[in-house]
Amino acid sequence: MTSLDPVLDKDGVRLVVDGETATVTLTNPARRNAQSPALWRALAEAGxxxxxxxRVVVLRGEGKSFSAGLDRQAFTPEGFPGEPSFLDMARGGDAETDAIIAEYQEAFTWWRRSDIVxxxxxxxHAIGAGFQLALACDLRVVADDVQFAMRETSLGLVPDLTGTQPLVALVGYARALEICATGRFVTAQEAVASGLANLAVERDQLDDTVRDLVAALLAAPRDAVIETKALLQGAVDRTFDEQRAAERAAQGRRLKDLAGVGE
Structure with missing residues (x-):
């Protein structure tokens, strides 16, 4: 029987593994799962x-909000104890600032790995860093009370936690610019209509709906899902003929695997 003891439980992040499914939970509902560098390091460690x-990783947040974004302590002069403050980063060199942000981004990158969905x-609320964390995932199922917002530009900053590329890919450049520049809320209805979310359900149906989706994702053979995800991820950067060739190569590998024919 699979043990459901946490593999990791620290700094507002809990990872539990149940067979082929892992669940990463943000565990600070009292602060609406506000994010910090410590939380980002824990997310990267979970990956x-x-x-x-x-095969499938579910990301969720405890309480009423998925994540209200960066903890407001980040905007104080001292920032988080033991962490570079915004003032420290402003005074540092470009290479130093780049390295700090690159470390933070690691929490948002591994969700796109081709071997998992x-x-x-x-x-x-899924605001700022919370919005970008949701965008880091392949799929999004939202409750009818969801409120996405990208508030960084309103604060004089930019979204820098890997959210800009998936946002443009999902909703298009013009809508992405308008969402970021205005900082307005995106509701569940608009999220589904624009392609930002796959499904919207009533709040009390969210867990069951995600559970059904996970079961459907696990129904297909793992290697076929991996190959398909890689094909789709690379499609935008390939020409039509390059994509045709990639499809042929992937299918050739699948046929050999299914027939038990070695390379």
Whole structure:
């Protein structure tokens, strides 16, 4: 029987593995799962701790909000204890600032790995860093009370936690610019209509809906899903003929595998 003891439980992040499914939970509902560098390091550690047989990763937040974004302490002169403050970063060299932000971004990158499918279950507020964390996942299922917002530009900053590329890919440049520049809320209805979310359901149906989606994702053979995800991820950067060739090569590998024919 699979143990459901946490593989990791620290700094507002809990990772539990149940066979081929892993669940990463943001565990600070009292602060609406506000984010910090410590939380980002824990998220990156969760990605490194995933067992190799995990196929689907669900990301969720405890409480009323998925994540209200960066903890407001970041905007104080002292920032977080032991962490570079915004003032420190402003005074530092370009290479130093780049390295700090690159480390933060690691929490948002591993969800796109081709060997897993990541699903964000989003309710309530998903603002700023919370919005970008949801965008880091392959799929998004949202509750009817969801409120996405990209507030960085309104604060004189830019979205820098890997959210800009998936946002443009999902909703298009013009809508992405308008969402970021205005900082307005995107509701569940608009999220589905614009392609930002795959499904919207009533809040009390969110967990069951995600569970059904996970079961459907696990129904297909793992290697076929991996090959398909890689094909789709690379499609935008390939020409039509390059994509045709990639499809042929992938299908050739699948046929050999299914027939038990070695390379």
């Amino acid at each position: 490194r701790a995933l067992p190799g047989d995990v 990541s699903v964000a279950a989003v309710q309530g």
